[in-house]
Amino acid sequence: MSDWLQYNWEWEQQPVTIHVDLQYWELLPTLAYSHLIYISCAPKKPAAAGFSRAEEKAVTTLTETLLRQMQENALYVGLVEAQALRQYYFYTSDPALINQASAICRAEQKLLITCGQVEEPHYATYYAFLFPDDAKLQSVENASFIREVARHGGDTELVRRITMMMAFPTFEGRESYLAELPGTGLVAGVTETVPHATHPYCVTVHGYSTLHLMDLNRCTARAIRSAVPFDGMLERLDADFIEKH
Numbered sequence: 001m002s003d004w005l006q007y008n009w010e011w012e013q014q015p016v017t018i019h020v021d022l023q024y025w026e027l028l029p030t031l032a033y034s035h036l037i038y039i040s041c042a043p044k045k046p047a048a049a050g051f052s053r054a055e056e057k058a059v060t061t062l063t064e065t066l067l068r069q070m071q072e073n074a075l076y077v078g079l080v081e082a083q084a085l086r087q088y089y090f091y092t093s094d095p096a097l098i099n100q101a102s103a104i105c106r107a108e109q110k111l112l113i114t115c116g117q118v119e120e121p122h123y124a125t126y127y128a129f130l131f132p133d134d135a136k137l138q139s140v141e142n143a144s145f146i147r148e149v150a151r152h153g154g155d156t157e158l159v160r161r162i163t164m165m166m167a168f169p170t171f172e173g174r175e176s177y178l179a180e181l182p183g184t185g186l187v188a189g190v191t192e193t194v195p196h197a198t199h200p201y202c203v204t205v206h207g208y209s210t211l212h213l214m215d216l217n218r219c220t221a222r223a224i225r226s227a228v229p230f231d232g233m234l235e236r237l238d239a240d241f242i243e244k245h
Helices: 024-030 053-070 097-107 124-130 134-151 171-184 213-230
Strands: 004-011 014-021 035-043 074-082 085-092 111-119 160-168 187-193 201-209 233-239
Touching: 004 134, 004 213, 014 124, 024 074, 024 124, 035 053, 035 097, 053 074, 053 085, 053 097, 053 111, 074 124, 085 097, 085 124, 097 111, 134 213, 134 233, 160 171, 160 213, 171 187, 171 201, 171 213, 201 213, 213 233
Parallel strands: none
Antiparallel strands: 004 014, 014 074, 035 085, 035 111, 074 085, 160 201, 160 233, 187 201
């Protein structure tokens, strides 16, 4: 059964929405679908900022065609969506399926479409790009946090202090993280120990950001990814509240 997640991230210096079917996290290694087919569609005019209304209809038709014809012999695992891009990802056991994908692309005249194939025995695109690590998964929580601030009349435009509670399973891990923290652009706050927690050794760290989602994502990603070598995690997020005028 499909288990789709979508989250907002930054890719090739543009904001994108990534859709990924989480069900394949455990399934992919048990299958022989090691050929990745990727299909990209963009507006006919390369400099266009987005799809026209007619092109949007063509994208919808293309999506339906791909899912109907490709899924018989391939696994549809993800989609990257931007204002002027749709990029689809399929894994298959049949390298000749690229011919069918190419035929579908050639039949669509309203869009600029490219497709390709690469051997991926370890499913690198799925595990390293589409499937969210903790930093990418936090973007879902960040979006919810921003919505709550806006709902309570908060300003999301101005830079303010972001406070993140980081938690570690060992005292040594927290101390090693603190030693590395100056290189991240974040500042350490208070430390505390939470008895009986799986990650009892905590420290608040501070950064500065607007509450634009991409800005906040970059801030939380710095904190989370710098904590990964020490088995740390982001326990709690907060930000100074600035009322909207």
